[in-house]
Amino acid sequence: MLAINIWPQIKNNLPNVQKPAQYIGGEYNQISKDPAKVAASMAFCFPDTYEIGMSHLGLRIIYEAINAEDDLLCERVFAPQADMEAKLRQQHLPLFSLENHRPLAEFDLIGFTLQYEMSYSNVLNMLELAEMPLLSDQRNSWPLVIAGGPCVYNPEPLSDFIDIFVIGEGEQVVIELMRLVKEVKIANGDKQELLNRALKIEGLYIPCFYKKVATKNGIIIREPQSGQASAVVKKRLCADLDKSIFPLKALLPNIQAVHDRLMLEIMRGCGRGCRFCQAGVIYRPIRERNLNLLREQARQLVAATGYEDIGLLSLSSADYSCISELIDMLIADHSCSNVGVALPSLRVDAFSVDLAAKVQQVRKSGLTFAPEAGSQRMRNIINKGVSEEDIFAATEAAFSQGYTAIKLYFMIGLPYENNEDVAAIADLTQRILYAGKNVKPAEIRKPLKLTLGVASFVPKPHTPFQWHGADGEDVLKEKQELLKKQLRPIKSITMNYHDITTSLLEAAFARGDCRLGKVLLRAHAKGCRFDGWKEFFRADLWEQAFEEEGLDYRQIAAQTFNHEDALPWQHISSCVDSDWLWQENVKAADGQPTVDCRNGECNCCGVCSNLDAANVLAQKAGDDHE
Amino acid sequence: MNKWRLSLSLSGKMVYLSHLDLLASFERALRRSGLPVSYSSGFNPHMLISWGPAHPVGVGGDNECCDLVFTEPVDQQWPQKLNTVLPDGMRINKARPLEDGAVSLMAAINYAQYIIELENIVNTVAFDAAIERLLDADSYVIERISPKGRKRLDIRSAIDTLKLDDNLLYFGCRLGGGPTPKISELADILGVTVCSARRTGLFIDGNNGRMLP
Numbered sequence: 001m002l003a004i005n006i007w008p009q010i011k012n013n014l015p016n017v018q019k020p021a022q023y024i025g026g027e028y029n030q031i032s033k034d035p036a037k038v039a040a041s042m043a044f045c046f047p048d049t050y051e052i053g054m055s056h057l058g059l060r061i062i063y064e065a066i067n068a069e070d071d072l073l074c075e076r077v078f079a080p081q082a083d084m085e086a087k088l089r090q091q092h093l094p095l096f097s098l099e100n101h102r103p104l105a106e107f108d109l110i111g112f113t114l115q116y117e118m119s120y121s122n123v124l125n126m127l128e129l130a131e132m133p134l135l136s137d138q139r140n141s142w143p144l145v146i147a148g149g150p151c152v153y154n155p156e157p158l159s160d161f162i163d164i165f166v167i168g169e170g171e172q173v174v175i176e177l178m179r180l181v182k183e184v185k186i187a188n189g190d191k192q193e194l195l196n197r198a199l200k201i202e203g204l205y206i207p208c209f210y211k212k213v214a215t216k217n218g219i220i221i222r223e224p225q226s227g228q229a230s231a232v233v234k235k236r237l238c239a240d241l242d243k244s245i246f247p248l249k250a251l252l253p254n255i256q257a258v259h260d261r262l263m264l265e266i267m268r269g270c271g272r273g274c275r276f277c278q279a280g281v282i283y284r285p286i287r288e289r290n291l292n293l294l295r296e297q298a299r300q301l302v303a304a305t306g307y308e309d310i311g312l313l314s315l316s317s318a319d320y321s322c323i324s325e326l327i328d329m330l331i332a333d334h335s336c337s338n339v340g341v342a343l344p345s346l347r348v349d350a351f352s353v354d355l356a357a358k359v360q361q362v363r364k365s366g367l368t369f370a371p372e373a374g375s376q377r378m379r380n381i382i383n384k385g386v387s388e389e390d391i392f393a394a395t396e397a398a399f400s401q402g403y404t405a406i407k408l409y410f411m412i413g414l415p416y417e418n419n420e421d422v423a424a425i426a427d428l429t430q431r432i433l434y435a436g437k438n439v440k441p442a443e444i445r446k447p448l449k450l451t452l453g454v455a456s457f458v459p460k461p462h463t464p465f466q467w468h469g470a471d472g473e474d475v476l477k478e479k480q481e482l483l484k485k486q487l488r489p490i491k492s493i494t495m496n497y498h499d500i501t502t503s504l505l506e507a508a509f510a511r512g513d514c515r516l517g518k519v520l521l522r523a524h525a526k527g528c529r530f531d532g533w534k535e536f537f538r539a540d541l542w543e544q545a546f547e548e549e550g551l552d553y554r555q556i557a558a559q560t561f562n563h564e565d566a567l568p569w570q571h572i573s574s575c576v577d578s579d580w581l582w583q584e585n586v587k588a589a590d591g592q593p594t595v596d597c598r599n600g601e602c603n604c605c606g607v608c609s610n611l612d613a614a615n616v617l618a619q620k621a622g623d624d625h626e
Numbered sequence: 627m628n629k630w631r632l633s634l635s636l637s638g639k640m641v642y643l644s645h646l647d648l649l650a651s652f653e654r655a656l657r658r659s660g661l662p663v664s665y666s667s668g669f670n671p672h673m674l675i676s677w678g679p680a681h682p683v684g685v686g687g688d689n690e691c692c693d694l695v696f697t698e699p700v701d702q703q704w705p706q707k708l709n710t711v712l713p714d715g716m717r718i719n720k721a722r723p724l725e726d727g728a729v730s731l732m733a734a735i736n737y738a739q740y741i742i743e744l745e746n747i748v749n750t751v752a753f754d755a756a757i758e759r760l761l762d763a764d765s766y767v768i769e770r771i772s773p774k775g776r777k778r779l780d781i782r783s784a785i786d787t788l789k790l791d792d793n794l795l796y797f798g799c800r801l802g803g804g805p806t807p808k809i810s811e812l813a814d815i816l817g818v819t820v821c822s823a824r825r826t827g828l829f830i831d832g833n834n835g836r837m838l839p
Contacts (some may be wrong), residue, residue, distance in 0.1 A: 015810055016685050017821070018773075020642040028713045252654060252713075254639075255647050306654030306711075337657065338665050531668070 025098030114151035168235030203236035374425030380591030464584035577606035642714030
């Protein structure tokens, strides 16, 4: 069988679209295979642009994991921008992969990664551009449509469209699934046979085996149709990161990606237990990579890519047990070739600034801190574990070392927050600026600049705050205004905040049930796409779509659940006990702290016993364990 | 002699890279090669490379050029080393040591030669008339719409020669004077469809004729 390749048709359109290099593929280090010579193939679809998708480490890992298998193939697909989409539609050309410019319908699996709720309309749009029926029950043959990523911890808004959800870390389970595809295809089996047999693979949620059940508080939950499907689908986990696959010949994007640097994943999981944070729950337990392994991986990555920066990726890189040693090692190995180290996530403390100072030996970048809340009371409620002393120690250290621009991230709309807590953000920011002016070295003329990112809190499933509703439109508006009023007159402080309607829609899709699928269909039909992009977001169309379905996103976003209430995502498990999440929610109300479990004291979240796993911490060089 | 002037070719998919992305791609290849490239000093060290006129997106190049500084003398054969780690479609053709005080590429280069492959011209009479109209005019104003807005540009002074041979259009373009037309704009003026376009050379056009940089 000859593989279809539509490159000639795509090429004809390139002179007439913006940034044509995003559609050409052929990047340095791209893995090219002959589709006709593999047993099973997947189109990995990132439901946003090339520049964003190519910055995503998960795509790189899955791409590497699948292509490392001789009989399997993974190719990349990104959402085309409006100009290219119009050309595809006019010319009846299907959406295509970058490696072989192959129509999506030619693959066995179409796999989406769901990183952000506001990309859901792009998922539907990409399926439509692939000339696939949107609804799962209207597709009876290959390819199957699967989805993974953090958003699948509440899969319900997309459960009418996706055949199989992959819960948790995907690099192993996707191989198991593709091997099954291979077996079923060899036996000439169909979609239903694959789904039946996929029930035996752990970590897969297959919606067609679950019925929709209405609860007394008006939401829809899912229950198994029969005994075959398990009542709760547990996440998958790579217990040993040292043994898991990592892309060492990283693809180099053809056009500058949002984060265009070498990606070195130093650990997964975070034990800090911030109560708003979904990543802090779903990626538990903590797994650090071995120090010497990281050193070797960095060497290979630098040699294979020629990147000028090594980005140390994790949820909180300063927490990595041997972070100082790691940075020293990397700088020793690479500074002579002008390759620097970048720490994308800094803790708010002086230690982190010392790390930043080491990093800056080669190349100086800006610093970003996330105190998240302005008042100590709020920081206790969210269990941020950061004191005002920490904040000033960090920012003063940064300014005294000559940094002149600092970014600060805050949230408004958190549970139990009042206007004094919001005002405390403005107050804290001004005091940071004032303190900075006092410690700034005299020789630096450039004025200090603080940039505030103020996000509206969106309650996420599988967090201690999953039972809380989001603040309403008026309340959020009032809180934004309050900050603007206090901070706008100050020239050296810039404040950016999130669009409220977008945040409320995100909140509705984060905790909503399967009824949202119908809304999504309508919104898509009306032309919604790239909803995360200000310039494309159409609040009016979303408004209409909800209205026509008799639903209200404001109400869904604001919905508060009680402890005993059923939740739309209760059939999906992060393996952290729900009782522990509730207990954390109760502790939040009193601002009681919970310590980071990496320091030895287990706080009994349940993840280790439920998965027969444990925190894995890196050892210092010298006392390396086998 | 640590400063070199090189000529590279762009073909295949690489022609779709923007100039900036091409620069990034080239610099990463230099880092992979391990060649001792010089960096600027300061907080954000960057490689000491200076490029000639940017290549238009979608247009291939036979002789794109840049100057490059090494920290130490390098073997004459260094381009081979770099060619093994350049992406497909990017290749160094020539490299020569550059004398001290050489005029920079951007300052020196003032002429470009293109070969544009056209689809079959249906109406040759209309085409000839269009070329004649363009070359006979003292000024030729086009409107360019970009995301930043509309602009009216007189592109006539940039057009030196236009010659058709079979289905190949040879276009000689003056750089650094008035605004230059894009290949697609030129095609619109002449009412033709472009299959592909290549910049065959960049030159220093002076009293002594046209020279390669």
